[in-house]
Amino acid sequence: MTFDLTDEQRLIQDSVRAFARGAVKPRAAEIDETDTFPDDLYREMAKLGLLSMTLPLQYGGAGADTMSWALAQEELAVASAAVADAHMVCKLMCDVILSNGSDEVRQRYLPSMAAGETICAIAQTEADTGSDVAAVQTLAKRVAGGYVLNGSKQFITFALNCHLAIVVATTDRALGRAGIGLFLVPTDSEGCRRGAKAPVMGVKGLATGELVFEECFVPDSMVLAQPGEGLRRALTSLNSGRIGMAAQSVGIAQAAFEEAVSYAQARRAFGQPIAKLQAIQFMIADMSTNIEAARLLVHRAARRKDAGLPVIREASEAKLFASQMANRVVSDALQVHGAYGYSRESVVERLFRDIRVYEIWEGTSQIQRVIIARQILNS
Numbered sequence: 441m442t443f444d445l446t447d448e449q450r451l452i453q454d455s456v457r458a459f460a461r462g463a464v465k466p467r468a469a470e471i472d473e474t475d476t477f478p479d480d481l482y483r484e485m486a487k488l489g490l491l492s493m494t495l496p497l498q499y500g501g502a503g504a505d506t507m508s509w510a511l512a513q514e515e516l517a518v519a520s521a522a523v524a525d526a527h528m529v530c531k532l533m534c535d536v537i538l539s540n541g542s543d544e545v546r547q548r549y550l551p552s553m554a555a556g557e558t559i560c561a562i563a564q565t566e567a568d569t570g571s572d573v574a575a576v577q578t579l580a581k582r583v584a585g586g587y588v589l590n591g592s593k594q595f596i597t598f599a600l601n602c603h604l605a606i607v608v609a610t611t612d613r614a615l616g617r618a619g620i621g622l623f624l625v626p627t628d629s630e631g632c633r634r635g636a637k638a639p640v641m642g643v644k645g646l647a648t649g650e651l652v653f654e655e656c657f658v659p660d661s662m663v664l665a666q667p668g669e670g671l672r673r674a675l676t677s678l679n680s681g682r683i684g685m686a687a688q689s690v691g692i693a694q695a696a697f698e699e700a701v702s703y704a705q706a707r708r709a710f711g712q713p714i715a716k717l718q719a720i721q722f723m724i725a726d727m728s729t730n731i732e733a734a735r736l737l738v739h740r741a742a743r744r745k746d747a748g749l750p751v752i753r754e755a756s757e758a759k760l761f762a763s764q765m766a767n768r769v770v771s772d773a774l775q776v777h778g779a780y781g782y783s784r785e786s787v788v789e790r791l792f793r794d795i796r797v798y799e800i801w802e803g804t805s806q807i808q809r810v811i812i813a814r815q816i817l818n819s
Contacts, residue, residue, distance in 0.1 A: 443739065445511075452493075452504065453511040459488060460519035468520040471645035472790050477601055478645060481523055486556025491530045495538070499546065500554035506680065510687040510742040514735075517691025518698075521794040522645040524691060528684040529597055532677045533560035536606055540622065540664040540673055549604065549624075561598035563605040563625075563651050564674065566591070571807050573608070574617040574671060578653065580609040586660045587611075589623060589653040592635065600634050600647035602627055607653065608674055611667040620670035624662040631656030642793030679755045681802045683745065686738045686758035689766035689798050690731060696766075696773035696791045697727045703777050720776060727769045734762040753815035760808035763798040770795045 445453065464481060471478050485491050494509050495501020509531060516524035534553055537546060537560070552558040569575045578591025589609055593599070604626055610619040625632055635650025665673045701724060704715035714720050741754040774781035774788045781788045799805045 443736070445507075449508050449511060452508045453515060455488070456490065456512045456515040459484070460515045460523075464516065464519035464523050469787075469790065471520060471522050475644040477647045478523060482526055483556045485523075485527060486554065490527060491556055492534070492554030494531055495534055495550060495554055499538070499550035506683065506745045507739065507742040510683055510738055513684050513687035514691040514694070514738070517688035518695045521643045521688060521692055524688045525597065525643060525646060528681065528688070529562070530560070531684070532681050533562060533606060535680060536562070536622070536664065536673070536677050537624070539676070541624070542661065544661065545624065558604060559598050559602045560604040560606065561596050561602040561651070563593040563596050563607040565593060565595045567594055571804055573674070574620065576608055576610050576620060577613060578607065578609040579613070580611050580621055580623060580658075580667070582611065583657070587621075587623060587658045587663065589625070589631070589656040589658060592650060592652045594650050595638055595648060596651050597646045597648055599649040599651050600637060602647075605632070605651055606664065608670060617671040618668050621663060621667040622665035622670040622673060623658045624664050625653070625656060625658055627651070629656055641796065642790070643797055678802060679745065679751050682755040682759035683738060683741050685798055685802045686734065686741070686755075686762035689762035689795070690735050690738055692791055692795050692798070693727070693731050693734070693766040693769040696770040696788055697724075697731060699787050700724060700727065700773035700776040714776070723772045723776060727772055730765045730769060734758070734765045737761055753812055756803070756808040756811040756815075759802065760805055760812065764805060766795050766798060
């Protein structure tokens with residue numbers, strides 16, 4: 441395996457880094473404090489081609505590879521976890537529609553999603569379902585010409601500002617995964633409404649909340665996966681999602697590392713910069729080593745996906761290691777900052793709140809271990 445980036449990949453990395461550090465990073469604290477979706481930054485990502493970078497040319501994309509996308513994910517996360525996650529969700533929703541939508545559906549929605557004009561959410565999580573996706577309770581009743589949806593979804597990214605939702609629903613709760621389908625629902629449809637905003641601890645600014653479906657009709661033309669196929673097709677997107685989560689974890693850890701190094705060099709104690717203290721040096725050395733190890737796992741998974749090789753185990757290993765690594769690194773960075781790190785005025789305090797969820801969403805650390813073990817043991 442080669443570890444060198446191509447010229448094109450380096451150009452993408454440099455371009456995204458310039459945008460992230462120049463335009464996004466100065467806004468990160470404001471996004472967190474106000475918990476407001478950064479529409480202008482989202483539109484700017486669209487103008488730069490970031491929202492559509494992996495889409496085929498015919499839908500307004502650039503046809504970039506997974507490796508380039510992972511590099512972009514990391515650079516955006518160094519600046520803002522919220523902006524990085526908005527970038528990731530757009531890619532995943534485009535992938536689901538590209539893989540499962542009809543020609544008409546793809547032509548209708550993908551170009552506008554690439555342009556940042558249409559925002560699409562994945563409506564999957566419910567009050568009593570999380571890791572157990574097959575236990576979804578939202579019902580899809582078969583009627584003439586389509587399905588009628590009834591149910592509610594919680595903790596949905598983009599719930600409060602999306603124009604479309606890919607809804608995971610079942611025709612029969614007793615069937616488990618055999619009853620699950622995927623349904624594409626414009627949020628201005630009769631019977632679809634937005635619920636309460638979710639008061640989340642970190643990664644704020646993503647319009648996270650509830651989506652409620654009450655006798656919401658979905659025509660057959662908007663069914664992305666028929667009952668029995670929905671879970672498998674929804675889970676397919678998780679491989680890319682886990683690579684993205686891992687890359688974001690590396691980015692957040694990198695941001696915390698940079699803050700810790702800068703602070704250690706400036707902060708003086710015992711008559712010298714605390715960077716001269718071996719205790720601090722050891723923490724910084726461990727941070728650097730673990731970030732680089734996680735970055736390599738991300739790159740391995742991305743390269744395998746680009747090569748068309750199986751990536752279930754590699755994506756889960758990257759996500760598991762990177763998310764846990766980043767939680768340790770951010771915690772150590774806060775420790776380096778001492779009492780100031782515990783203050784809302786410090787960057788690492790925000791990073792500390794942001795990084796915790798990376799061991800939860802796109803599959804918990806426990807679920808990643810189950811997946812990895814099954815891949816190894818073929819069980």
